[in-house]
Amino acid sequence: MYPIWDVPYLSSALIVGLISSFHVLPSHLAVGALWVTVFIEKLAYSQNRSDYLDFVKRFTLLLLIFSFVFGSLSGIGIWYSATVSSPRAISALIHNYVWGWATEWIFFLIEIATIYAYYLTLGKVDPKTHIRLGYIYAIGAWISMIIITGILAFMLTPGKWLETGDFFDGFFNPTYFPQLFMRTFLMFGISGIYGLLISSTLNYQTKIDLSKLISKIAFFGMILGGLFSLWYYKKLPAETYQIIQGLPYMKTLIKVSILSFFILLGYFLLVGFIIPKLNNFALSLVIIVIAFIGILSGEGVREGARRPYIINGFMYGNQIIAKDHPALKIKSEVQKFEETGLLTHLGYLPQNLKKITSDNRLEVGRIIALHNCANCHAFTKAGLRPLPKLLAGFNPKSPEDIDAFLSALSAFPYMPPFAGNDEERKAAAEYLFTLVSSKK
Numbered sequence: 033m034y035p036i037w038d039v040p041y042l043s044s045a046l047i048v049g050l051i052s053s054f055h056v057l058p059s060h061l062a063v064g065a066l067w068v069t070v071f072i073e074k075l076a077y078s079q080n081r082s083d084y085l086d087f088v089k090r091f092t093l094l095l096l097i098f099s100f101v102f103g104s105l106s107g108i109g110i111w112y113s114a115t116v117s118s119p120r121a122i123s124a125l126i127h128n129y130v131w132g133w134a135t136e137w138i139f140f141l142i143e144i145a146t147i148y149a150y151y152l153t154l155g156k157v158d159p160k161t162h163i164r165l166g167y168i169y170a171i172g173a174w175i176s177m178i179i180i181t182g183i184l185a186f187m188l189t190p191g192k193w194l195e196t197g198d199f200f201d202g203f204f205n206p207t208y209f210p211q212l213f214m215r216t217f218l219m220f221g222i223s224g225i226y227g228l229l230i231s232s233t234l235n236y237q238t239k240i241d242l243s244k245l246i247s248k249i250a251f252f253g254m255i256l257g258g259l260f261s262l263w264y265y266k267k268l269p270a271e272t273y274q275i276i277q278g279l280p281y282m283k284t285l286i287k288v289s290i291l292s293f294f295i296l297l298g299y300f301l302l303v304g305f306i307i308p309k310l311n312n313f314a315l316s317l318v319i320i321v322i323a324f325i326g327i328l329s330g331e332g333v334r335e336g337a338r339r340p341y342i343i344n345g346f347m348y349g350n351q352i353i354a355k356d357h358p359a360l361k362i363k364s365e366v367q368k369f370e371e372t373g374l375l376t377h378l379g380y381l382p383q384n385l386k387k388i389t390s391d392n393r394l395e396v397g398r399i400i401a402l403h404n405c406a407n408c409h410a411f412t413k414a415g416l417r418p419l420p421k422l423l424a425g426f427n428p429k430s431p432e433d434i435d436a437f438l439s440a441l442s443a444f445p446y447m448p449p450f451a452g453n454d455e456e457r458k459a460a461a462e463y464l465f466t467l468v469s470s471k472k
């Protein structure tokens with residue numbers, strides 16, 4: 033086991049969630065943008081609209097800055113935050129998918145090289161060559177999505193991998209294709225929002241013509257993306273629905289993401305077919321914020337639906353291996369931690385904290401509680417699922433009450449069993465009781 037990353041109020045989970053949700057915008061823009069741009073560039077040549085080339089130039093610059101600076105930074109941010117938040121889960125993913133990532137990065141390199149070439153050679157090489165560069169980028173970027181979606185979808189629906197441990201069984205898992213197509217079409221919606229933002233900075237006639245065109249592309253992309261989202265939702269396993277139905281705020285998150293979807297769809301419909309001049313810079317920014325809120329809620333549902341696991345059916349949110357995996361010769365750790373205790377597995381602890389004594393009970397109790405709960409709960413009085421508040425809901429009168437709660441933790445379908453032996457559980461309960469009693 034590794035040290036724990038305790039983030040006041042937010043919890044490490046929400047940090048990963050916020051960075052990842054932000055990353056959806058630049059990453060999907062990166063994959064969708066050039067399909068739209070190349071299409072518009074071709075129109076510029078075939079309809080003799082050199083003003084469209086202004087769009088191509090500005091939009092590609094936006095892509096360079098937003099996707100390849102902010103997107104790259106947030107991509108690294110996901111790796112960094114997820115690694116410190118759940119090192120064992122990342123380790124499990126790397127053990128399975130290191131070659132998947134290596135392949136993805138090759139296409140990522142192609143993307144980076146061609147996007148610079150595309151931007152810098154506009155108007156300087158013949159149109160045919162320039163368009164070809166655009167296609168190389170667009171195809172390379174889409175292949176990177178084809179690869180990364182397999183690994184992302186795996187975490188919620190590992191499918192047959194749970195029995196076989198096979199790379200491709202996990203990769204082509206039950207939600208792989210719905211999710212690939214959902215992302216592929218929704219990315220035209222995301223590209224559309226940014227396309228409208230750039231169009232709004234161009235001269236009037238160009239703005240009107242491009243706003244219409246881009247909104248139409250985005251509108252149909254969103255319709256198809258919406259249909260594939262439904263297919264994705266249908267493919268989720270039955271336990272996932274139970275979790276979603278059991279958590280009250282899930283319905284709110286689902287409603288918010290559906291609402292934001294329809295606001296976007298309505299906006300594209302209006303601008304594309306009815307009043308294109310509605311598009312302006314400020315409104316485009318508002319639409320970006322609405323899209324972000326929708327994505328954040330959608331990601332929240334996806335994350336919540338995976339509880340109590342971090343890799344569904346294999347590793348719990350507290351990073352304990354939940355079930356035997358004979359094909360990979362991995363054993364469930366639940367019993368192991370119950371019998372041998374958690375402390376003996378925390379190599380980073382100084383000697384004086386490796387054993388519970390009357391002096392260090394609360395300090396060690398806190399460490400054990402952090403390992404068990406911090407991945408999903410804030411330890412502060414407010415924030416993400418704040419423990420002082422949630423525990424107070426049971427009105428515990430003594431540490432023994434909390435201990436009884438911890439013993440029965442896995443009776444809650446969304447929580448993993450407590451990891452640790454009896455003595456450790458008691459120490460954790462004593463510490464957790466101080467959180468509740470100090471509240472009064």
Ligand code: HEC
Binds near residue numbers: 422438444448450464
């Ligand atoms: C895998 C994530 C996860 C872990 C680990 C986890 N919980 Fe939870 N816990 C949840 C979820 C999800 C809920 C549902 C309530 C919510 O989301 O606001 C919850 C709810 C609770 C509640 C309120 C119960 C209710 O339904 O009213 C308490 C109390 C609680 N957790 C304590 C703990 C303690 C103590 C630990 C550590 C020993 C812990 N949890 C570990 C995810 C987790």
